Amino acid sequence: QVGDKVMVLARSGLWQEVVNVPVSQTFPMPEGMSFEEAAALLVNYITAYMILFDFGNLRPNQSVLIHMAAGGVGTAAIQLCKTVENVTIFGTASASKHDSLRESGVAHPIDYRTVDYAEEVRKVSPKGVDIVLDPLGGSDTSKAFNLLKPMGKLITYGVANLLTGQKKNLMAMAKTWWNQFSITALQLLHQNKAVCGYHLGYMDEEVELLSSVVAKLVNLYSQGKIKPKIDSVWPFDQVAEAMKQMQEKKNVGKVILVPEAPKEESKKAEN
Numbered sequence: 319q320v321g322d323k324v325m326v327l328a329r330s331g332l333w334q335e336v337v338n339v340p341v342s343q344t345f346p347m348p349e350g351m352s353f354e355e356a357a358a359l360l361v362n363y364i365t366a367y368m369i370l371f372d373f374g375n376l377r378p379n380q381s382v383l384i385h386m387a388a389g390g391v392g393t394a395a396i397q398l399c400k401t402v403e404n405v406t407i408f409g410t411a412s413a414s415k416h417d418s419l420r421e422s423g424v425a426h427p428i429d430y431r432t433v434d435y436a437e438e439v440r441k442v443s444p445k446g447v448d449i450v451l452d453p454l455g456g457s458d459t460s461k462a463f464n465l466l467k468p469m470g471k472l473i474t475y476g477v478a479n480l481l482t483g484q485k486k487n488l489m490a491m492a493k494t495w496w497n498q499f500s501i502t503a504l505q506l507l508h509q510n511k512a513v514c515g516y517h518l519g520y521m522d523e524e525v526e527l528l529s530s531v532v533a534k535l536v537n538l539y540s541q542g543k544i545k546p547k548i549d550s551v552w553p554f555d556q557v558a559e560a561m562k563q564m565q566e567k568k569n570v571g572k573v574i575l576v577p578e579a580p581k582e583e584s585k586k587a588e589n
Contacts, residue, residue, distance in 0.1 A: 323347040325356040327364075327528070329519050333557065335577045342525045348536045358390065358546035358572035363535050364528065365518050366394035369451055369473045373514040378403040380448040383439060383465065385458070386478065387424060388415040388570045393547045395451060396422050401543050408447065410435050418570050422547075436461050446470065454478050459499035468510040474499075475516040547571030553579040 324344040331337060347356050370376045382399055386392045387409025399405045400423045409424040416427035426442055428435045439447060448470050450462040455477030462472050477498075501513060521528060538544045549569035552560035553576055560573050 323353070323356075325360050325532075327360050327518075329522075333554065333575060335554075343522075345529070345532045345536075348540050351539065354548050354551055354574050354576070355546045357574050358548055359535065359539070360532065361518060362390040362394040362572070363398070363544065363546070364531050365391050365475060365516065366398050366451075367531055367535060368518075369475060369514075369516055370395060370398055370449065373473045373512075373516060374449040374451075374471050376402055376405065376449060378405070381406040381408065381443055383408045383410075383435075383447045383450045383462070384424075385410050385430075385451060385454055387411045387419055387427070390572045391451070391453065391475075393422065393571050394544070396424060397544045398538075399423070401538065406443070406447075408435075408439050408442070412567060415570055436465055439465055449473070451475070456493070456498060463499065463501070463509075463511065463513065466509075466511045471512040471514060473514045473516055549573050551576055553577070 323346070325347055326332070326337070326339045326345075327343040328337065328339050345360070347353075351359075370382070374382075376382065376399065380402075382395070382405060384392050384395050384399075384407060387396060387407075388411040392409065392411075396407060396409065396419075399407050406426075407424045408426045408428060409419050410428045410430040411419055412431055413429040416429070419427040426438070428438045446465040446467045448467055450465055450470070450472045452459050452462045452472060452474040453476035455474065459472070459474055462474075466472055499513075506513065535544065547570065549571040550560070550563060551574045552563075557575060560575060563569050563573050
């Protein structure tokens with residue numbers, strides 16, 4: 319109804335003060351949730367939930383490798399893993415984020431910049447892991463597949479390796495594209511492994527499915543089992559700085575845009 323506080327899903331066009339979205343893509347905010355948390359919840363937690371539970375079939379005593387573990391989907395996935403008993407989490411992130419990851423429940427943080435993460439995983443778990451969340455693409459998808467235990471599941475949901483810094487490096491992009499993982503049905507049969515692809519943006523029509531996932535997430539939020547991690551909040555006129563925060567991989571959690579500076583900052587500016 320008019321005046322309700324809602325969370326919304328939209329493919330694009332949310333970096334503005336007023337937006338139109340279909341009613342089917344709006345969801346009531348649960349009691350006690352801030353607008354910043356609402357902005358951080360849907361895309362990341364729906365993605366993490368469906369990858370881990372619908373595709374990954376995560377169960378007690380399993381192990382999961384989460385890449386970009388300090389990012390939006392990564393932090394959501396860690397929290398959701400903690401709702402299942404005795405799940406061992408491996409997470410890749412730069413060394414400065416490891417303490418934060420340990421606090422949130424990552425048993426084995428790995429600095430992908432200084433060591434081979436596949437080797438580090440095998441030191442702890444020689445057989446590999448049950449589930450790999452792959453937002454990287456390129457040759458990393460092959461490494462992920464090889465890290466799976468028998469009956470393991472690889473869910474690929476992005477190609478972050480195509481983003482190579484501030485300027486487009488066409489050679490690097492071509493190399494990533496060339497190294498993109500490919501496998502036949504017969505190879506899968508011999509390996510006893512699964513490969514899944516996930517893209518929330520192509521689920522616009524799946525209203526009932528998404529609504530059921532959001533209902534589960536709202537329930538988990540209300541129980542205090544999940545809570546969106548906000549890295550920082552930026553007004554629209556500082557969008558370049560907000561993007562830089564992500565590009566330089568400084569964020570732990572979500573970077574949020576708001577139409578204007580938070581009131582405390584406005585008061586400081588006036589003083």
